[in-house]
Amino acid sequence: MRKKQLTEEAYVSGIKEGNRFILSRAITLVESNLPADVELAQKIIRHFSRDEEKTIRIGVTGVPGVGKSTFIESFGEMVADKGLKVAVLAVDPSSQVTKGSIMGDKTRMERLSNHPNAYIRPSASGSSIGGVARKTREAMLLCEAAGFDVIIVETVGVGQSETTVKGMVDFFLLLMLAGAGDELQGIKKGIMEMADCVTINKADGDNKKQALRAKREYANALHLFRQEEHGWHCSVITCSAIEREGINNVWQEVEKFVDVRKQVGYFSENRKKQRLEWMKESIEDELMQLFYRNEAVKGHLQETKEKVMDGFLPAYSGASELIKLFTREN
Amino acid sequence: MRKKQLTEEAYVSGIKEGNRFILSRAITLVESNLPADVELAQKIIRHFSRDEEKTIRIGVTGVPGVGKSTFIESFGEMVADKGLKVAVLAVDPSSQVTKGSIMGDKTRMERLSNHPNAYIRPSASGSSIGGVARKTREAMLLCEAAGFDVIIVETVGVGQSETTVKGMVDFFLLLMLAGAGDELQGIKKGIMEMADCVTINKADGDNKKQALRAKREYANALHLFRQEEHGWHCSVITCSAIEREGINNVWQEVEKFVDVRKQVGYFSENRKKQRLEWMKESIEDELMQLFYRNEAVKGHLQETKEKVMDGFLPAYSGASELIKLFTREN
Numbered sequence: 001m002r003k004k005q006l007t008e009e010a011y012v013s014g015i016k017e018g019n020r021f022i023l024s025r026a027i028t029l030v031e032s033n034l035p036a037d038v039e040l041a042q043k044i045i046r047h048f049s050r051d052e053e054k055t056i057r058i059g060v061t062g063v064p065g066v067g068k069s070t071f072i073e074s075f076g077e078m079v080a081d082k083g084l085k086v087a088v089l090a091v092d093p094s095s096q097v098t099k100g101s102i103m104g105d106k107t108r109m110e111r112l113s114n115h116p117n118a119y120i121r122p123s124a125s126g127s128s129i130g131g132v133a134r135k136t137r138e139a140m141l142l143c144e145a146a147g148f149d150v151i152i153v154e155t156v157g158v159g160q161s162e163t164t165v166k167g168m169v170d171f172f173l174l175l176m177l178a179g180a181g182d183e184l185q186g187i188k189k190g191i192m193e194m195a196d197c198v199t200i201n202k203a204d205g206d207n208k209k210q211a212l213r214a215k216r217e218y219a220n221a222l223h224l225f226r227q228e229e230h231g232w233h234c235s236v237i238t239c240s241a242i243e244r245e246g247i248n249n250v251w252q253e254v255e256k257f258v259d260v261r262k263q264v265g266y267f268s269e270n271r272k273k274q275r276l277e278w279m280k281e282s283i284e285d286e287l288m289q290l291f292y293r294n295e296a297v298k299g300h301l302q303e304t305k306e307k308v309m310d311g312f313l314p315a316y317s318g319a320s321e322l323i324k325l326f327t328r329e330n
Numbered sequence: 331m332r333k334k335q336l337t338e339e340a341y342v343s344g345i346k347e348g349n350r351f352i353l354s355r356a357i358t359l360v361e362s363n364l365p366a367d368v369e370l371a372q373k374i375i376r377h378f379s380r381d382e383e384k385t386i387r388i389g390v391t392g393v394p395g396v397g398k399s400t401f402i403e404s405f406g407e408m409v410a411d412k413g414l415k416v417a418v419l420a421v422d423p424s425s426q427v428t429k430g431s432i433m434g435d436k437t438r439m440e441r442l443s444n445h446p447n448a449y450i451r452p453s454a455s456g457s458s459i460g461g462v463a464r465k466t467r468e469a470m471l472l473c474e475a476a477g478f479d480v481i482i483v484e485t486v487g488v489g490q491s492e493t494t495v496k497g498m499v500d501f502f503l504l505l506m507l508a509g510a511g512d513e514l515q516g517i518k519k520g521i522m523e524m525a526d527c528v529t530i531n532k533a534d535g536d537n538k539k540q541a542l543r544a545k546r547e548y549a550n551a552l553h554l555f556r557q558e559e560h561g562w563h564c565s566v567i568t569c570s571a572i573e574r575e576g577i578n579n580v581w582q583e584v585e586k587f588v589d590v591r592k593q594v595g596y597f598s599e600n601r602k603k604q605r606l607e608w609m610k611e612s613i614e615d616e617l618m619q620l621f622y623r624n625e626a627v628k629g630h631l632q633e634t635k636e637k638v639m640d641g642f643l644p645a646y647s648g649a650s651e652l653i654k655l656f657t658r659e660n
Contacts, residue, residue, distance in 0.1 A: 042644065042646065042647050042650070045644045045646075045647070046643070046644060046647060049641050049642060049643060049644045049647075050640075050641040050642055134646055137645070138644070138646065141644070190520040190523050192555060193520050193523070217554065218554075221551050221554050221555065224547065224548075224551050225522060225551065225555070271641075272639045272640070275638050275639055275641060275645050276635060276638060276639050276645075278638075278645030278646070279634075279635070279638045279645040279646075279648045279649050281645075282645055282646045282648075282649030282650075283618075283621065283649045283652060283653060284614065284618065286649060286650070286653050287617050287618070287621060287653065287656075288613075288614065288617070290653075290657070291613065291617060304609075305606060305609070308605050308606060308608075308609045309602045309605055309606050310380075310602070311379050311380040311601075311605060312379060312380055313376070313379060314372065314375045314376060314379045314468070314471070315467070315605050315606075315608035315609040315611075315612055316372065316375075316464055316468065316608070316609075316612045317372050317375070317376060317379075318609045318612075319609050319612030319613045319616060320372070320612075320616070322613060323613060323616050323617065323620075326617075327620070
């Protein structure tokens with residue numbers, strides 16, 4: 001049964017007061033695909049769109065098994081203990097298939113979710129990465145409007161999710177394991193080059209020595225592959241999320257990063273760039289949806305694809321034929 | 331003064347005969363933005379679109395100063411000497427600004443351009459990387475139709491040109507210099523991860539020892555960062571383009587690569603994927619052009635951008651407003 005809808009004003013004032021029940025309902029609205037919900041959600045967000053750049057948005061990625069949940073729980077709790085309000089979101093473009101492989105179960109971060117300063121939201125699902133991205137970005141804006149200081153966005157490393165998350169955060173953290181080599185097999189192309197900080201997790205017990213060696217190796221490799229960008233060079237640190245060791249170093253790294261980026265003026269510039277990029281992506285996403293949902297296009301798409309794929313029709317000609325169908329009808 | 335236009339049949343038979351004069355005119359047609367030219371070009375290309383996958387498409391990238399022209403000249407000449415026909419094209423999205431910074435001057439590769447088996451084409455210009463990409467891809471198809479066996483596509487490393495070239499070739503070669511560190515500053519994010527082969531150039535004289543050390547370092551780093559893909563692991567070799575040493579090793583690497591990829595079936599699969607991707611990109615490119623050229627959109631774009639950038643209007647709302655203007659008018 002559907003709950004009675006709140007008014008725009010009720011949402012806005014509830015969020016401003018930091019009412020989590022209303023925040024959650026507003027995020028549900030943002031995640032809805034119903035036209036009426038989308039419209040109301042946009043009205044609500046307009047009240048809060050001028051974010052004050054006092055918040056910190058942190059992206060966390062890493063292959064399964066690297067201890068992402070444990071890390072986010074330990075890290076989030078440490079930050080929440082400092083008196084900062086922490087929200088955890090996730091980008092999982094696969095969730096429409098797997099029905100929520102990530103954080104579908106809130107108990108996954110039970111300790112953090114019970115912390116008075118923390119808020120955990122299971123991931124949105126969507127038909128496209130663009131759709132999921134929009135929902136997550138808007139959930140993030142709502143959390144900030146509700147007074148959250150630190151937003152942690154987790155990526156599952158499926159499809160384009162890392163690029164998407166990198167494009168919505170200030171600080172992008174890559175979690176890795178010691179024992180360079182085989183464990184890296186799962187790291188996708190280009191991810192290492194997006195990181196602002198590589199954190200080697202599970203640096204505990206017998207693993208500690210190996211973790212320190214891995215740290216040196218990664219630092220060397222990063223020196224070879226990466227250059228300083230806007231005052232910051234990707235750093236490498238070790239921690240043990242489960243033992244809660246070194247977690248504070250990660251936070252210090254975040255603070256150092258924010259200081260540097262604000263000093264060189266890039267913190268704000270990056271957020272401006274991200275907003276423009278979001279609009280550009282939204283336009284592309286919407287236009288492509290209009291295109292592929294067009295009846296005439298749908299009627300000819302498969303046939304055209306096959307001809308192009310097998311080289312019987314040049315790609316550009318195939319595109320032109322479909323676009324003619326689209327503009328005639330639209 | 332404009333030359334008299336040839337007929338579709340004259341173009342097609344001329345290209346089939348390998349007539350370079352007609353090939354050049356056909357490529358000029360492909361590069362034109364005049365609607366009549368675009369239409370005729372598409373008709374011509376349709377005659378040749380079923381490429382037989384007997385050709386090899388090689389992308390070459392590297393920062394300025396790495397010796398790209400010298401390398402392509404030495405490499406091209408060596409391949410042409412084997413009796414294979416070699417065409418050299420370039421993707422230079424900056425050329426509409428610099429008026430042809432790359433290969434605008436054919437004398438840059440004088441020796442190769444005088445080789446009976448070689449054909450060098452200065453880079454196309456265009457208003458968008460999508461436009462330049464289409465022109466280069468179609469020039470490539472025409473060269474293949476004219477009997478060229480090896481197509482070398484050079485990228486200047488501006489904007490998205492590497493990604494674009496990677497998406498149109500079978501084998502992507504990254505030229506580097508010895509003395510790892512500072513020289514790498516110019517290498518953009520992600521390029522190293524696209525390469526099928528890293529070739530360290532200028533491995534001559536006093537540089538030789540350093541080049542071998544760099545080879546080891548890169549091989550280690552690649553082992554750390556990259557995994558085998560469809561039977562192939564990115565290799566590292568050294569050469570001296572100017573001394574013509576080791577150039578043959580690069581060719582052997584290409585042949586080995588093609589063998590492996592054909593064996594695992596990925597050579598053909600990759601070309602099919604690329605063709606579909608080209609169509610998808612063409613659709614996006616054309617739709618976005620229709621959108622941004624729309625009068626109503628143009629009239630409101632700057633104002634909307636500013637509101638979004640400064641955070642006064644949510645990105646998705648800005649996008650929706652502009653799209654409403656577009657669909658109403660279109």
